[in-house]
Amino acid sequence: MANMAMTTAAQNEWQGDLSELKGLVSERALTGETMMLNMGPHHPSTHGVLRLLLELDGEEIVSCIPDVGYLHTGIEKNIEAKTYEKGVTLTDRMDYLAPMSNNMVFCMAIEKLTDLDVPERAQVIRTICLELTRLNSHLVWLGTHAIDMGAMSVFLYCFREREMILDMFEMLSGQRMMGSYIRPGGVWRDLPQEFLPALETFLNYFPAKIDDYERLLTNNPVWIDRTQGIGVIEPDVALAYGITGPSLRASGVNWDIRKTSPYLTYGHYSFDVPLGEHGDVYDRYIVRVREMRESVSIIRQALKHLTQASGGFRSNNRKFVPPPRSELGQSMEAVIHHFKLWTEGFSAPDAEVYMAIESPRGEIGCYLHGTGGNKPRRVHFKTPSLIHISALSMITKNHFIADVVAIIGSVDIVLGDCDR
């Protein structure tokens, strides 16, 4: 009540019409008893361009209305106008912290729709890429989550290690982030010479760094104060709201798509699925840090597997996959296939498939509907961030405004993933 003047100022600042939000805000907001406050879209702790409309009673959240769409770029609509292979480049731009996962789910949907085979070696390379992507994404998450809560140094360390991963992506695809390395039928090219030594160096260096992050945070009293008991999600509530990935597993629900329906070569490797108990911000932190260790172990097993894996780095089915450059000078057929693939592209049946994989953030799904021609009729991505942001209003209820920052960080959202 002491801040009556401030309340009025903030209400004037927010230009919207409260009657449009009837049912979303409490009755007290309509009488002006509680305060409406805009958080974002230009706010460093909202991890992109997320806008939250908060109804506050003092510092306590009465209701929280997330507003998204600022990063909507019409990716799904654009893929409908492109051949399947060209669509892959757009998927990179959705979840820009885990571009390979997006490539992967789209390519797997295409491969399922067209019944395209993928050689074992390509699958192992993809598995390594996906786990590196998971590390990449979790490092950015840990760094930004920690800096949101005032732990500056963790951010710098995380980005230092992430740089090594981005360097490896650059070796693979020529691009640090938007590589489009994973293609229908395999990957763009075989692993370059310098990649495996770089990966080996990284794997030897990285586990000790995870210990460093944990020394900074796991038993840190300030960190524990800010995170334990905050943003608790009960397991059944999490399932009903569609929460997936580490955020779901922190609530104790054992569902990891890599385990339950193993895709690629995950079925060959042994790894643990870390689970939390309380479903709070702290458990979500612990689960992700442990996942990083598991990822390192998966990559090590995949590297062993790579030496025995059969087949090339992409399918030999020339109706879907372009021939190697070396053949173009000698084989007329290769020239025809090359020309057909880069002009018309390949066709897929008039049918629908749904593929889901475990992205660093949770279940990313791709619903792909063909037309019988060379372009899809409909592509829809079920993205974990969209679902998690929609659940924010439920998670943040009755928390303090400072905890909102912790909660947003802990469910690990990417707005490009949400808005597409």
Place this chain on the structure above:
Amino acid sequence: MNIAQALDPVVTLKTYFPDVIQEVIEFRDEVTIVIDSEQIVRVMQFLRDTTGLIYNFLSDISAVDYYPDYGHRPGRFAVAYHLYSLLYNRRLRIKAYVQEESPSLPTIIQIWPAANWLEREIMDMMGIIFEGHPDPRRLLMPDDWNGHPHRRDYPLGYETIQFSFNVEEIMKHKVKGQK
């Protein structure tokens, strides 16, 4: 822990809702059950709560527009619900066709709160109304946007970009039937 024997969703639905199933499609090991759109709430509730089915997780809701050649289909639009059962580790797609003239479906938000934004997205991008939805505002596009971008007759590009100041000029040239 005793887990009840898994039931075949197609057979079970045919037994309990004989008039609801319009078509069953199997493609690449994925089962699609096309049902009457009016019955969607009853069917979803049944699939979630019946012992032996327990499709307790809503993965995704997607909408498809079959424009322009939808004559041989029951409707212009279709909405596909992707369900997952954590207990039996299997997926199921429920599909309902929606007519072009009043495209609407009942909401299933009371069964899965996860449907909230997925339905809002479809209302926004495809223009299919989910009746009974508590918050039917646009999700991704601006509030004052005209039209529904994911419809197949909505032009993709290669033309003037629509802003609020030139919307009337652009709308004059839009194809018939476009709002």
